[in-house]
Amino acid sequence: MLSLAGARLNRLNTNTWNRIRYSVWAPFYDVVTGGFDRYRRESLARLSLSPGERVLLVGAGTGADLRHIPPGVMAVATDLTPAMLARASKYQRPGVSFAIMDGHRLGVGTGSCDAVVLHLILAVIPDPVRCLQEAARVLRPQGRIVVFDKFVRSRPPIGLRALNVVSSVLFTDVTRRFEDILAAANSLLNVELDEPAALGGLFRHILLRRNG
Secondary structure, eight states: OOOHHHHHTOTTOOHHHHHHHHHHHGGGHHHHHGGGHHHHHHHHHTTOOOTTOEEEETTOTTOGGGGGSOTTOEEEEEESOHHHHHHHGGGOOTTEEEEEOBTTBOOSOTTOEEEEEEESOTTTSSOHHHHHHHHHHHEEEEEEEEEEEEOOSSOOOHHHHHHHHHHHHHTOOSOOOHHHHHHHHTOSEEEEEEEEOSGGGTEEEEEEEEOO
């Protein structure tokens, strides 16, 4: 079982450091992650969003997901890093708003959202368990969450854990296991779909639904 305690105790992976590194990454982020656009679209399609619904995007970054949000859906794009949201503002349109927000403490009312998007955030945020708990909290009963991110299926080999020492500081954690995060969150979420996406299944599409 992957050690979530280890992820939490990584003193270099803090909100302060994430603001710094993603401020640096902001001008290049769309170039680096542009190849994921297809998978963003596929993930969001699994939400089957309808006009009038409210969706919260946690760690929205430069807003690439917003181009795939259907008209008439109210979207709140949040991120910890102002430089990222400044670039997301190019997707401004009626029904879309932006907010600087910490994924560990979402400034959104309990049960106020129909859906939450967690794209490329659970492998980055210092405490993925707390982030998933917050996502579940803001959902109404039967609300849903889509996750698109990288997760290992079993205990990572020593080589990958060694690589993670550098990767987790500069880019992202590559040793997190979604099953451990979900179990530790102890939430009311059920897995409705878990499918491989990119890189031979390292990246996965996951659809969760909150119990009524």
